[in-house]
Amino acid sequence: MKILVCISRTPDTTAKIAFTDNNTKFATEGVQWIINPYDEWYALVKAIELKEKDPSTIIHLINVGCIDNEPIIRKALALGGDEGIRVNSNSEDAYVISSQIAAVAAPENYDLILLGKETIDHNGSSIGGMVSEMLDLNLISLSTGFQLNDTTIEATREIEGGEEIVILETPCVITCQKGMAEARIPNMRGIMAARTKPLKIIEPIPVSPLTETMAFELPPAKAGVKLIPADQPEILIQLLKEEAKTI
């Protein structure tokens, strides 16, 4: 079994969101970078669980990004990946990023390509679907868990208004979310081993983006909370009716 886990680098969930260069760039000063939680907690840990069941499993990690992303690739290797691949591109366009992943994945014939349901910075939910189309693979979106029996997958996925269980054969792409696996922290042995695990750097293939991010904007600041006395909730009802006009 050969698994590719796509990992993205995102600001920590508690990072302050601000922009520079006339609101065209995310302000990175003082920001802690992490592996996108959906990629790490769910996709990567699920791959590690599969490797624990079948030690012959090989886990490759791919990240599309600049050299600054290498610490998070090393962390993923420390958690349990076998080999890291970094495609040296700064693109923020989902189509370009997916094209890079697909170009690396195509000759490798992975049985499974796993990634999070979205990144917590772009919230695009696009890469899994795009990669699956580029490689002509089936896609299981928003999966909360799956079992693998030889080449057969039985996966639970969230759908509008509920969930369903689907059965299909590998290879396929699965986007992962809560329920898939439990978060882990790397141990010392893993951290030491990760130092010598291979991390390949690949130059990107030329692809034109389909979209272009022009600028960022922060939501208007809240006016501040209006406190209502606990014994007069009728004032709240009045404000929701007349001021906020939401009831």
Added chain:
Amino acid sequence: MSVLIYIEHHDGKFKKSSLEALSYGHVIAKENNMATVAFVISDGRLPVADLGKYGATKVLTYSHIGINESDSKSLASLLCEVVKKENVTWIIFSNTLTAKLIAPRLSVRLKAGLVTGATGLPTKDGVVMRSVFSGKAFSAVKLNTEIKIISVNPNAYLINESPEKPEVAELVYSTSASTIKIKERRLSPGDIPLAEAERVVSGGRGLKGPENWGMIEELAKLLGAATACSRPVADANWRPHHEHVGQTGLAISPNLYIAIGISGAIQHLAGVNRSKTIVVINKDPEAPFFKSADYGIVGDAFEVVPKLIEAIKTTHG
């Protein structure tokens, strides 16, 4: 040329978020002098002509018997056929789980730029605002392609009535055999789907146990709201997981979000800060949630909520 809107339905009714997408698509169509084509995979029982009320000039239906709706390949082939037939240049989805399954695949197949989670209409130059950083910011994204795909966040665009007399036609097309088998499908009960609810009443650990949810449900019912909960509540199995809103749960954007006994950790805020109006009821005046709230009541939920319910009953008659 035309604007295509993908319409979803549940229990014989069109989804509210799909009607929002239709209203949104109709504005683009009018501005560009295009047809507004609503596309529905139907079980034959839907009042499809009603879509004319929201601006559809044509309703194209396809029988659900002909397709595996869990298979993104089949859905993409079907939609590509519609795009070709109707000369479509804009494709509008509501940003639902279904859109997340199909839209990226379609984007690649049609080489069409995709903006997900749009919060407003595109400008003349094809620039669309979308929600990023888990609701903490917006970005302006330019679509550079001939065909453009947008998935609009629920509650981001209001339903507009703009009556048209649509032509209704059925699409005949054979999708290739699917290699995904559906073993089981479980649809959760509940009148108002959380993702598209206009109002949401949510409870946290401060409610102490699942037996205390009666007042949350009563308040929700009085307000026509859906119920939700914080992560610890779902993790403790006090409430079902599909009610969990937050960073790892569902991200929602209702007009009114009432948080009761929730402190407002940053991970919770990531799922709810797109709400238009936030009300926080918490006995701890230092709860961080008050900083993001529009209205707040510092008080014990077990005293405040019953009084609130009484107040609503009185004012609503």
